[in-house]
Amino acid sequence: MRLTHLILPAMLCAASPAFAHAFLKNASPPVGSDVPVSPPTVTIIFTEGVEPAFSVIEVQNAQGQRVDKADPHLVNGEQTKLAVDLPKLPQGTYKVSWHVTSVDTHKTEGSFQFTVSP
Amino acid sequence: MPTPIRVAALVAAAALVTTHHAFAHAVAGPRIFVNTDLIDDPGVSDEANLPLISLSSPDGKSWVTDANVEWDKTITPNLGFAVGTDWNFIARDMLDGGKTHAGFGDAYVQLKYRWIVLPEHEFISSVQVSQAFGRAGTVGFESGYDTTTLSGYFGKGLGDIPWAPIRPFAITGELDYNIPDTGPMGGGFTTSWSGGLTLQYSIPYLQSQVKNVGIIGFAANLTPLVELAWSSAAGSSALPGFNTPTSFLLGTGAVWTGRYYAVSAEMLWPLNGAAGHGLGVIGQFHLYFDDLMPNTLGKPLTEW
Numbered sequence: 001m002r003l004t005h006l007i008l009p010a011m012l013c014a015a016s017p018a019f020a021h022a023f024l025k026n027a028s029p030p031v032g033s034d035v036p037v038s039p040p041t042v043t044i045i046f047t048e049g050v051e052p053a054f055s056v057i058e059v060q061n062a063q064g065q066r067v068d069k070a071d072p073h074l075v076n077g078e079q080t081k082l083a084v085d086l087p088k089l090p091q092g093t094y095k096v097s098w099h100v101t102s103v104d105t106h107k108t109e110g111s112f113q114f115t116v117s118p
Numbered sequence: 119m120p121t122p123i124r125v126a127a128l129v130a131a132a133a134l135v136t137t138h139h140a141f142a143h144a145v146a147g148p149r150i151f152v153n154t155d156l157i158d159d160p161g162v163s164d165e166a167n168l169p170l171i172s173l174s175s176p177d178g179k180s181w182v183t184d185a186n187v188e189w190d191k192t193i194t195p196n197l198g199f200a201v202g203t204d205w206n207f208i209a210r211d212m213l214d215g216g217k218t219h220a221g222f223g224d225a226y227v228q229l230k231y232r233w234i235v236l237p238e239h240e241f242i243s244s245v246q247v248s249q250a251f252g253r254a255g256t257v258g259f260e261s262g263y264d265t266t267t268l269s270g271y272f273g274k275g276l277g278d279i280p281w282a283p284i285r286p287f288a289i290t291g292e293l294d295y296n297i298p299d300t301g302p303m304g305g306g307f308t309t310s311w312s313g314g315l316t317l318q319y320s321i322p323y324l325q326s327q328v329k330n331v332g333i334i335g336f337a338a339n340l341t342p343l344v345e346l347a348w349s350s351a352a353g354s355s356a357l358p359g360f361n362t363p364t365s366f367l368l369g370t371g372a373v374w375t376g377r378y379y380a381v382s383a384e385m386l387w388p389l390n391g392a393a394g395h396g397l398g399v400i401g402q403f404h405l406y407f408d409d410l411m412p413n414t415l416g417k418p419l420t421e422w
Binding site: 021023024025026027030031032033047048104105106108109110111112 | 145282325326327330377408409413
């Protein structure tokens with residue numbers, strides 16, 4: 001009881017904007033998808049804003065070779081959308097690995113695959 | 119007027135449900151181990167249960183509501199402490215004329231150390247020492263003796279297994295060794311074991327790591343799970359009635375995880391008489407201070 005009396009007012013006093021961990025909300029190409037043509041970019045939409053200077057998206061082919069253009073950037077300046085450009089990819093399965101730092105400095109990571117199958 | 123020993127016995131039996139106070143999400147690589155209700159998760163974090171609440175019938179006649187409030191604070195990123203207590207409400211105590219009773223149970227403090235995280239294998243493990251103060255609650259509801267508990271925890275996500283259907287699953291576990299004090303009340307009790315296992319299926323993990331199957335809205339944040347909690351004596355007491363009964367309790371339900379809080383709900387299935395009689399329920403409202411207040415209450419006291 002005493003604890004809730006302490007915590008709830010503290011929460012109400014925290015008027016400054018609060019942020020949370022950045023997790024993958026959506027991606028293009030979609031997670032685990034088959035796409036008929038090579039996508040020009042991999043774009044990930046996160047649940048929170050990310051710091052592009054401290055965030056990475058890396059795309060590898062089935063042999064583990066990096067194939068993206070190593071240019072992670074925000075899409076239209078939106079801090080929740082991070083993208084990396086791709087060359088024209090041949091048929092095959094690709095692994096997308098991401099490591100991001102959210103605007104409140106929480107670090108998160110993940111990976112998924114997509115397949116180019118004309 | 120209820121007898122303190124009888125009320126304490128009811129509360130102790132109900133405490134089988136919430137002996138293991140739940141914490142919150144723990145992260146190993148892309149895996150989030152959600153807060154579970156019957157056992158603790160393997161992480162160290164800035165979070166709170168407000169509250170973890172259960173409703174069960176230890177003897178098949180009386181109904182006991184146990185509301186646990188707990189605050190978890192990180193000292194360093196790998197070391198944290200927790201403080202908490204339980205409030206109990208006994209309804210329809212049939213051995214006391216159907217009366218109701220209410221009071222606080224034992225208070226406790228915990229110190230937990232996360233000693234290993236292997237992100238690439240989604241593995242995490244922690245150790246903990248806890249002290250329950252058996253004379254800090256309401257007479258009749260407190261246990262009457264102190265207990266020191268040594269605990270070990272692990273969590274393992276199956277995301278590194280190269281078979282997609284199984285990758286959203288994760289397993290967590292806890293093992294405790296409980297040591298009652300040797301005072302006038304605790305002297306008759308023996309040491310005991312307790313612990314449990316959980317099997318979790320993360321829909322967020324499925325859709326962000328394996329395959330986006332198009333689940334949206336409320337269901338996209340769910341983690342269905344099964345928990346099995348267990349306790350048994352580590353030795354036998356010379357005094358009749360002082361042995362810790364072997365109990366098995368099953369919980370089935372789900373955790374909904376949001377940006378700043380999580381909500382869980384589970385059905386409780388006693389697997390033997392010592393774990394209760396009839397179905398019960400348990401659930402919690404859980405706050406993530408590391409996300410709510412990342413620059414103040416939600417960060418470690420030191421980054422050391």
